[in-house]
Amino acid sequence: MYFLALLWVIPLLWLIWTAIRPSQLATSLSFSVDFTLDNFIDAWQKAPFAQYYLNTFYIVFGILIVQLITATLAAYVFARLNFWGKKVIFILILVQLMIPIDVLIFPNYNVLRDLSLLNTKLGIMIPYFATAFGIFLLRQRFKSVPYELEEVAKLEGCGILETIWKVYVPLAKPTYIAFGLVSVSYHWSSFLWPLIVTDSAQNRPLTVGLSLFAQSFETGAQWAEVSAATFMVIFPLLLAFFIFQKEFISSFMQSGIK
Amino acid sequence: MASLKFEDIEKNYDDLTVVKDLNLEINDEEFIVFVGPSGCGKSTTLRIIAGLEEISKGNLYIGDKSVNQVEPKDRNVSMVFQNYALFPHLNVYDNIAFGLRARKVPEKEIKELVTNAAGILGIKNLLARKPKELSGGQQQRVALGRSIVRKPEVFLMDEPLSNLDANLKVQMRSEITKLHKELKTTTIYVTHDQIEAMTMADRIVIMKDGVIQQVGTPKEVYNYPNNVFVGKFIGQPAMNFINGILKEDAFIFGEYMLPLPIQQIDFLRNYIGQELILGIRPEDIHYEGDYSLQKSSLNIKVDKVELLGSEAYAYMNVAGEEIISRINPRLDIKSQQNLNFYFDLEWAHFFNPKSKNRLRKTELKNVVNQ
């Protein structure tokens, strides 16, 4: 099994190796002490990676922020209030868990078109603003908050929004972190949807930009530069992962216990 | 033959020694209870017998065989855990049959053995149920069923009653004792509850910090505690301990002077002038009311009285220490009164304040040098 673990790392090592070798040597496995950062520089210059990075950050964190708001409000309602139609709406929300938005690319494309949101960053983000997954996670967590805390807040004169902000949100911090990591990972990696939505470099995230870059070489792929570009795209995620390993792993674990 | 012998057993985890100098012989068919506070090493000792922990030093014998290197499954022991350790995905029948199946016993025989064991424990009607459908007491019975069905040489029980409520505990205590009488299998039982130890054991082994403090029958351990720890641990409420000085014919503590009977003066002659600890149980301090009839009677102020229904205790303060006397619950004793208490020293003992050991008749060494 130790061998299996080594096997698992090989693709990453191969990527890094190819990226730091001069591009002529990319296709041979010779061991020379010839290393270069040229590939990275070339790739960065050939495609607007900076713009891609910006777009990705904007999209990923934009989605996250809105998700946090919509999910927190909805989760509180489901956790604490009894209202007309509660059961029905709950089931409707379950539908989103059943039908991943990814399979609705075609109809959602049409909706975006009708809303004139094609080729915009907002267009990429908007279908994800509501998150059934987030609602469920937070609802679970909110339910375990002792009701007395809310009563104390009310006695102190807090209105409903203030109560949510002061009582529930702080106590659900681990859940927010878990959800945040899962959401960021997912949207950073998202490819098909942004691909069909965007037309221009202004709005493209890294994933789409990377694939276009890889395909842009006419005479066979320039593997060294593509590898360098690929590495640049995945590096922030890998870095975040190595630093926050425990949180990453426990987030993904928690997300399973829905 | 299911006797056990511990020879200089020691168990270490890195720098920590959890069991030290353990020497003990257990006879066939005995019900031995290991008792002591948390962390005293009793559970570790049990796990050593089971083979779940390795022995750092020393030898363990089950029967005449040295079992240091023997796998748990070959030691012919069974174990009941505090949280029952039932397989949640198997029903009661399969849980009990688990060990038999592992040993490839034919199904027909398994059926007989399991039904028999279930009958003994009164759980025949539960055989098809899963653990999550059972109450705590029922689960414990299933765990017991699993441990007896294989007819091992030794039963090991690790605080089996700790998770049960008080009434159930009392009931299960007598059931386990009954089981032991019926099956006559050597049983080693671990608990932190000294009441369980006193009521169930043939002999009690009291442990503290990995070292055996005393081994003896409940009566021996109660009436002749080896040291202050044992005196305090066994018996409820605990034995009273009073620091004082031994004089020619009395034991002095605080402003009190307790005259001593002649025979004890002979035995203690070598300790006159030294500091000693007097250990005396609450039931040996008798309330006399307003009139004192005895010589060993002291007038002490009662701080508070606790009425438990069938028992009552008076709390007093002498020489800066709290002592308790067991009193007749029907008497009307008000606190903050000065009343007379007679100290019956027949079952009292003196302890060395440095070593905390009980002074015995054969001990002649000067207390100060110990």
Add this chain to the structure above:
Amino acid sequence: MKNGWRNSTFKVNFYSWLFLLPSLIFLTIFTFYPILKTIYQSFFQSMQGEHDSVFIGLDNYKYLMEDEVFWEVIKNNIWYALGTVPTSIILAMMMACFVNAKIRAKSWIRTFFFYPTVIPTIAIANIWLFIYTPGYGLINHILSWFGIGSVNFLGQSETVMAAMIVMIVWKQAGYFMIFYLAGLQNIPTNLYEVAKIEGTSAWNTFKTITFPLLMPTTLFVFIISLTNAFKLVDHIIVMTQGGPNNASNLLLYYIYQVAFRFWDKGLASALTVIMLMIMVIIAVIQFFSLDRKIHYS
């Protein structure tokens, strides 16, 4: 004591619906409405850009029933699922048992298995595209050491699916390993101690204790990997474009082709409806698996 807004049912309803509104709006616009619209549109013949849609009833579906490509796509997706799901589950279980045991460099090993999860599929596609390249790709390089000729993994219909499966299993197994790790930690250790005392072998212990008690996790991982097998096609887009000759074409990719290459709205809708039905089937499986037989507490 002022209970203010909570006491009045009108106010409770008002606030509830108010707070639900943002989520509901987006859910409606991007989940419910699209589902309904697409079902509706599947009964029409319409091409992108045209304003006329002609009602043709079930003709789109009839077309699909006779469409070779459609059946090839469905067959491919099923094989693909059969290839990725059990393999990922078994590997994940093995990895988890390994990582959970007393091994050296435990957290390194865990990292090695898990890191592909945080890499976007598109990046993984690039990496493996190079690995699979005939001639100078990593695998062919190694094959050449053994004197084996170059194999065009992605260019042959016999090997392309297997190549995709290997890559996806490489990506997923570590992710599922995490769930199995959590599952293993939920098994009380003294069950294993009982097994030691009662005398079961290591394999038997796994079969009678570990595997059954991991069943809830297995089911969960099963559903996720099955869903992934249908909803994740990023790698197809970049590596094979469904080829060679539709050998690696999957349902969602076919939808992509029909919708955004051929611009056939009606047909794309019909295909989407079929995809929705598959999702519903998977959800039903999940629902029925909440049966008490598998969950023990």
